[in-house]
Amino acid sequence: MADFEIPELTEKRVVPKLVPGAMSHSAPHVADPELQDPLGYPGELVDNWEQVAIDKLGELKGKYRGLQVFLDACVRCGVCTDKCHFYLGTADPKNMPVGRQELLRSVYRRYYTLAGKWFPRLVGARDMTQEVLDEWYNYFHQCTECRRCSVFCPFGIDTAEFAMAGREILNSVGKGQKYANEVIGKALTIGNNLGLSGRAIADTLESLEEDVEEESGVKVRFPIDEKGAEVLLVVPSADFFAEPHVDGLIGYGKVLHQAGISWTFSSYAAEGGNFGLFIGSYNNTRELSRRVRKAALDLGVKRIVFGECGHAWRVAYSSLNTLAGPFDFLDPRYPVPQHICEVTYDLMKRGVLKFDKSQNDHMVLTFHDSCNVARASRLGDMPGGQFTIPREIIKATCNHFVEMSPDTLYDATFCCGAGGGLLTDELMEVRVKGAMPRMQAVKQVADNHGVTHMANMCAICKSQFTKIFPYYGFGKDMIVSVHQLVSSAIILDKQD
Numbered sequence: 001m002a003d004f005e006i007p008e009l010t011e012k013r014v015v016p017k018l019v020p021g022a023m024s025h026s027a028p029h030v031a032d033p034e035l036q037d038p039l040g041y042p043g044e045l046v047d048n049w050e051q052v053a054i055d056k057l058g059e060l061k062g063k064y065r066g067l068q069v070f071l072d073a074c075v076r077c078g079v080c081t082d083k084c085h086f087y088l089g090t091a092d093p094k095n096m097p098v099g100r101q102e103l104l105r106s107v108y109r110r111y112y113t114l115a116g117k118w119f120p121r122l123v124g125a126r127d128m129t130q131e132v133l134d135e136w137y138n139y140f141h142q143c144t145e146c147r148r149c150s151v152f153c154p155f156g157i158d159t160a161e162f163a164m165a166g167r168e169i170l171n172s173v174g175k176g177q178k179y180a181n182e183v184i185g186k187a188l189t190i191g192n193n194l195g196l197s198g199r200a201i202a203d204t205l206e207s208l209e210e211d212v213e214e215e216s217g218v219k220v221r222f223p224i225d226e227k228g229a230e231v232l233l234v235v236p237s238a239d240f241f242a243e244p245h246v247d248g249l250i251g252y253g254k255v256l257h258q259a260g261i262s263w264t265f266s267s268y269a270a271e272g273g274n275f276g277l278f279i280g281s282y283n284n285t286r287e288l289s290r291r292v293r294k295a296a297l298d299l300g301v302k303r304i305v306f307g308e309c310g311h312a313w314r315v316a317y318s319s320l321n322t323l324a325g326p327f328d329f330l331d332p333r334y335p336v337p338q339h340i341c342e343v344t345y346d347l348m349k350r351g352v353l354k355f356d357k358s359q360n361d362h363m364v365l366t367f368h369d370s371c372n373v374a375r376a377s378r379l380g381d382m383p384g385g386q387f388t389i390p391r392e393i394i395k396a397t398c399n400h401f402v403e404m405s406p407d408t409l410y411d412a413t414f415c416c417g418a419g420g421g422l423l424t425d426e427l428m429e430v431r432v433k434g435a436m437p438r439m440q441a442v443k444q445v446a447d448n449h450g451v452t453h454m455a456n457m458c459a460i461c462k463s464q465f466t467k468i469f470p471y472y473g474f475g476k477d478m479i480v481s482v483h484q485l486v487s488s489a490i491i492l493d494k495q496d
């Protein structure tokens with residue numbers, strides 16, 4: 001099945017012996033000039049790229065003060081070394097968070113510290129060379145920007161910031177990643193990551209309405225571009241057709257229908273995902289965010305609700321206001337934006353939604369905390385809501401729920417292995433190996449507690465796991481959306 005070795009799922013986590021260069025061959029496809037241009041980057045390696053890269057590093061560390069602190073603060077304590085799923089799965093020391101940081105820090109030292117300028121060898125400073133550039137390209141695309149390492153670092157050093165800065169520099173010199181940049185280009189020009197036309201989305205939604213009516217006997221609407229609706233629902237475009245994403249989307253529709261809340265999608269902003277974050281591009285992240293604001297204004301909605309997508313929620317929760325605000329035209333009684341899990345949870349608590357849990361009795365469930373929700377956002381108005389709210393929804397809709405090993409939960413969750421722009425076929429080896437710690441935890445609950453399904457609330461996690469589970473001997477049907485469980489259990493009022 002694979003032309004690489006699949007890691008063994010041992011009973012306990014084993015820190016691997018170092019295998020230097022184990023993943024030095026892994027690199028994503030490079031973006032063609034026509035993919036670079038719409039994003040504002042040079043199409044190919046610029047003539048004086050060494051100086052451009054050095055200058056860009058200087059600009060970024062000046063602009064993002066956190067990066068400057070992270071470049072200076074590491075004391076080489078080693079705590080982070082075994083915290084990255086990519087190191088655990090590949091044994092490559094450059095996949096240790098501190099090793100990944102060193103790729104950038106060594107160049108920073110050379111050009112921006114006195115010791116590095118005068119005694120480069122003594123302090124491990126490196127010139128900006130083609131070899132360094134290639135290493136950046138390969139290893140900054142073996143980081144899902146999941147931030148697990150930062151949870152354990154005593155100084156909170158966030159390796160994701162290094163990967164994002166590294167990718168922004170790579171793009172600035174003309175060496176961008178094909179997959180991420182192609183996706184951003186489609187979202188900027190067409191309005192969603194998959195390049196789906198408004199007509200295609202409308203057709204899909206029409207068939208969904210028919211399917212749901214046939215299954216439930218209730219006419220649940222899935223409207224698009226309807227002016228005057230109360231809610232603009234912004235979902236990852238995979239929700240429109242991928243499995244199990246679309247089952248979650250059906251759940252969102254049923255919740256809003258049952259609550260009597262009018263809502264609509266927008267064909268102009270038919271995308272919750274924002275890959276601008278992944279390449280560390282403020283400009284592109286902002287442009288994509290602005291589409292959401294424009295769609296909300298054009299449609300005259302009162303609220304914006306995001307669907308199940310980890311990094312979409314991270315951008316929306318952390319910076320939608322500063323990127324694309326003000327949102328003073330929305331109803332001030334609701335947070336801007338809201339997450340669909342917050343909406344469902346609130347309705348559930350107020351007794352607006354009722355569930356028949358037995359509809360999910362064929363499943364013994366566990367839940368995977370998605371990195372960007374767990375470590376970069378919150379849900380609801382209480383600390384830790386991003387952990388409790390999805391679990392409360394699952395427990396309200398299912399009778400059988402089992403947690404995985406505690407050291408893989410909440411803010412210590414292990415990444416699915418494909419966030420941060422790694423969800424592309426040429427990176428399958430790193431994706432499979434990086435998923436190993438999560439697979440180990442899944443195997444434990446499957447073996448010991450009969451777990452049959454794993455619920456997720458992130459589009460990338462769902463896509464990655466449905467692809468990766470079979471490599472480890474599990475069925476791809478084990479992956480379900482949180483709102484898929486809601487969809488199955490919700491009791492809809494029958495029409496007269």
Ligand code: SF4
Pocket residue numbers: 083084085086095096097100142143144145146147148149150159160163415
């Ligand atoms: S951010 Fe995640 S993927 Fe990147 S080094 Fe840290 S733990 Fe590894």
Ligand code: SF4
Pocket residue numbers: 073074075076077078079080081097098152153154155156157
């Ligand atoms: S845990 Fe933090 S301070 Fe320690 S080696 Fe890792 S990045 Fe450096």
